[in-house]
Amino acid sequence: MAQIVSFGEVLMRLSTPGFSRFEQARQLNVTYAGGEANVSTALAYWGHHTAHVTRFPDSPIGRAAAQYLHFHGVDISHIVYGGPRMAVYFLETGAALRGSQIVYDRANSSLAEVSPADVDWESILKDAKWFHWAGITPALSQGAADTLLEGIKVARKYGLTVSGDIFYRANLWKYGKKPSEILPALTAGTDIVIANSENIKEIFGIYGNDFKQSCVNLQQAYPQVRMVVDTKRTSISASHNLLRAYLWNGTELLETEDVEINPIVDRVGGGDAFIAGLIHGLITFDDQQKALEFGVAASALKHTIEGDALISTIAEVEAIRQGETSGRIKR
Secondary structure, eight states: OOSEEEEOOOEEEEEOSTTOOTTTOSSOEEEEEOHHHHHHHHHHHTTOOEEEEOEEOSSHHHHHHHHHHHHTTOBOTTOEEOSSOOOEEEEEOOBTTBOOEEEEEOTTOTGGGOOGGGOOHHHHHTTOSEEEEETTGGGSOHHHHHHHHHHHHHHHHTTOEEEEEOOOOGGGOOSSOOHHHHHHHHHTTOSEEEOOHHHHHHHHOOOOSSHHHHHHHHHHHOTTOOEEEEEEEEEEETTEEEEEEEEEOSSOEEEOOOEEEOSOSOOTTHHHHHHHHHHHHHHHOSOHHHHHHHHHHHHHHHTTSSSSSOOOOHHHHHHHHTTOOSOOOOO
């Protein structure tokens, strides 16, 4: 059985070749991606037994998406088939002064029509150790939100560690509910929350003078939360960023140094790589500071790789964590 389980929508990614604009492109590159699935993919490359739970159309496209996950080492045995269509997003990669652009086409997707009865959380999570979710999935529909909430309840029943990335896309919430109506119940069952002061205020109505105080106040309202984690990106240009991270553990605020990323090849999925690195670090190391640094290093490395998922070895990430960023050729 999988030790780490994620749940969320997987989309077909259609990206313009190189740095061409949508108006210039006459062909598009195809891959598959989703925030939670990206986390499982990176962890699978580092030797963890991961499984991703989602719903695909019962079609060649749905099976191609499943096989993509399987190719990268993710257990696909719990994927549900049904529903009308695959969600899609279109990507135009920016450079220098021009930022990247993403256009979503995910209305009425197969996962948007999921219901709790479709997923056997008891069998999926009974022998697992970790469950990961993100705030984009409950934005799709009430059914997706209810299915996720049921998964968190079962994860709590079996004593799993639950991590939740509560960052969300405001323009996805089309079914009559606001994030502040859905995400608090999900967070109440979550141990490790990825959030910043702004969305803690927006979602929970919890204020703080700074990130630490926001975290303290969040933990007081939601006692299950053991850690709150955030990243800070300094964007010098679309091709040149600095990245650092913070972790509040209920006692102290940990912080990393900036990692410089220049030039950026593909920044999509960088946050997912950070979460994967953090999860790996918390499972593997006794040192939370080292785990946080491993997360930042994993995210930085992802920025050099095309596609949404981080494809790497532990040694490659660890080298960056230890300051080896020269990019020297390996022979």
